[in-house]
Amino acid sequence: MRPARALVRGAVAALALSTAFAGAAEPGPRAYGDRPSVAQLTALGRAMFNDPGLSAGGRLACASCHDPATAFGPNAHTPSPFADADPGHAGTRAIPSLRYAQFAGRFTEHTVDDEETHGADGGPTGGFTWDGRADTAREQARIPLFDAREMGNADEAALARRVAAAPYAARFRQAFSPPGCDVFGDAKQVVAWVALAFEVYEQAPEFAPFDSRYDRFLAGRATLSPAERRGLALYRDAAKGNCETCHPSRRSSSGRAPLFTDAGFIAVGAPRRADLPPLDPSLRSPVASRARGAEVDLGLCRAGRTGLADDPSFCGRFRTPTLRNVALRASFFHNGSVHSLRDAVAFYATRDTDPARWYPRRADGGVHAYDDLPPGSVPYVDREVPFEPLPDGRPRLDDAEIDDLVAFLRTLTDADAAPAAAR
Ligand code: HEC
Numbered sequence: 001m002r003p004a005r006a007l008v009r010g011a012v013a014a015l016a017l018s019t020a021f022a023g024a025a026e027p028g029p030r031a032y033g034d035r036p037s038v039a040q041l042t043a044l045g046r047a048m049f050n051d052p053g054l055s056a057g058g059r060l061a062c063a064s065c066h067d068p069a070t071a072f073g074p075n076a077h078t079p080s081p082f083a084d085a086d087p088g089h090a091g092t093r094a095i096p097s098l099r100y101a102q103f104a105g106r107f108t109e110h111t112v113d114d115e116e117t118h119g120a121d122g123g124p125t126g127g128f129t130w131d132g133r134a135d136t137a138r139e140q141a142r143i144p145l146f147d148a149r150e151m152g153n154a155d156e157a158a159l160a161r162r163v164a165a166a167p168y169a170a171r172f173r174q175a176f177s178p179p180g181c182d183v184f185g186d187a188k189q190v191v192a193w194v195a196l197a198f199e200v201y202e203q204a205p206e207f208a209p210f211d212s213r214y215d216r217f218l219a220g221r222a223t224l225s226p227a228e229r230r231g232l233a234l235y236r237d238a239a240k241g242n243c244e245t246c247h248p249s250r251r252s253s254s255g256r257a258p259l260f261t262d263a264g265f266i267a268v269g270a271p272r273r274a275d276l277p278p279l280d281p282s283l284r285s286p287v288a289s290r291a292r293g294a295e296v297d298l299g300l301c302r303a304g305r306t307g308l309a310d311d312p313s314f315c316g317r318f319r320t321p322t323l324r325n326v327a328l329r330a331s332f333f334h335n336g337s338v339h340s341l342r343d344a345v346a347f348y349a350t351r352d353t354d355p356a357r358w359y360p361r362r363a364d365g366g367v368h369a370y371d372d373l374p375p376g377s378v379p380y381v382d383r384e385v386p387f388e389p390l391p392d393g394r395p396r397l398d399d400a401e402i403d404d405l406v407a408f409l410r411t412l413t414d415a416d417a418a419p420a421a422a423r
């Protein structure tokens with residue numbers, strides 16, 4: 001785990017520096033007295049996370065979408081992608097669980113790791129959000145705070161005013177004001193501390209309990225049923241589920257608990273959401289899709305990264321999510337287009353053996369496979385096992401095997417969320 005202490009120090013130094021170089025009109029470098037402790041940052045982060053008062057409409061908190069009772073993912077009443085009575089709020093992506101998100105690491109285009117990739121280039125990994133466009137949780141927190149479709153703060157001053165009016169404002173002032181100054185006099189600093197408090201809070205123990213039944217099984221303190229054990233074997237079998245290659249289930253050689261994601265970016269070709277109009281058939285290249293805005297989600301190639309922009313081989317790739325707590329979810333894949341865990345697993349087995357089950361028909365009667373991708377990106381859809389059919393054309397996994405895999409995935413629910421999973 002990242003040393004939270006060092007991180008706070010680094011961030012404080014960065015804030016002090018940014019003040020020092022801010023120009024002649026600014027006062028000189030501020031002498032910081034006591035630095036805020038991790039405990040203070042965590043407590044304020046937690047209070048802000050649950051505070052709808054930080055949103056422009058006064059109704060939406062981080063916790064409205066990331067419910068602490070369901071592993072900081074959507075609960076049974078939260079549509080995912082998000083939607084409420086306000087059409088301006090309609091989201092385009094499924095709400096992820098924030099548990100274990102802290103381990104994603106920074107985005108890198110080329111991953112070389114002795115243990116994972118044996119020295120070969122494993123391609124892009126890491127970063128926050130489905131397309132990895134934020135390197136740190138600090139940067140990520142600014143997205144919902146200022147996005148009009150989410151918490152809708154018009155600018156830093158607007159957010160700073162909301163923090164100054166919050167029930168915890170006095171604690172915030174006390175924790176973050178430099179000696180002799182009031183932090184609320186500087187909206188930039190307020191927002192920097194807000195973002196840092198979220199980052200530190202998201203590393204609190206409740207974001208990484210590692211106490212699912214599977215964790216207890218790995219520790220020799222629980223057993224798996226025969227179906228769950230069969231599911232685990234299929235999960236790891238490179239000729240059957242092959243889930244292990246992208247969603248690792250084994251401890252690392254240093255003994256670290258498995259995260260059930262390698263944070264890699266893959267195009268699985270998830271179907272287009274049924275409530276959207278079909279993708280424009282004249283779409284030749286990702287560039288042509290720009291005008292269509294949110295109706296086309298191209299993932300990694302459009303994450304704002306130099307070198308990846310508009311390269312069709314990166315379009316439609318999304319970051320592999322953890323499968324921890326996956327049984328709590330009601331919509332699956334980056335666009336939330338699949339609505340049961342069993343279907344999400346069945347998709348892997350039958351996407352290419354029975355495409356009509358997943359994709360709509362074109363006017364000419366043919367199946368429009370990979371219908372959420374521009375044609376130029378279709379050649380880059382992943383086709384390895386478990387997608388690759390058996391030599392005789394049958395799926396890699398039959399119905400009973402899919403059931404076993406689902407039984408295994410249900411062992412990955414953290415202990416505190418198990419009641420929600422049983423609903
Ligand atoms: C309206 C619903 C909504 C609200 C409110 C919301 N989020 Fe999110 N959150 C999302 C969605 C959707 C994503 C995926 C975004 C993407 O891929 O671009 C996300 C992604 C994230 C991630 C990245 C997780 C990962 O695995 O990469 C973090 C961290 C996060 N949110 C924290 C927060 C914080 C902190 C707040 C409050 C300041 C917040 N969210 C408010 C819906 C929401």
Ligand code: HEC
Nearest residue numbers: 241242243246266268270318319320321332333334344348
């Ligand atoms: C080649 C890498 C790869 C393999 C192999 C793989 N996955 Fe995935 N998995 C992904 C990626 C990437 C996504 C997200 C794709 C998207 O949203 O567009 C995903 C998403 C999922 C989801 C949806 C989770 C959510 O929160 O929405 C489930 C469930 C899942 N995988 C289960 C499995 C199972 C079970 C197997 C084995 C049968 C498997 N995966 C094999 C890469 C992989």
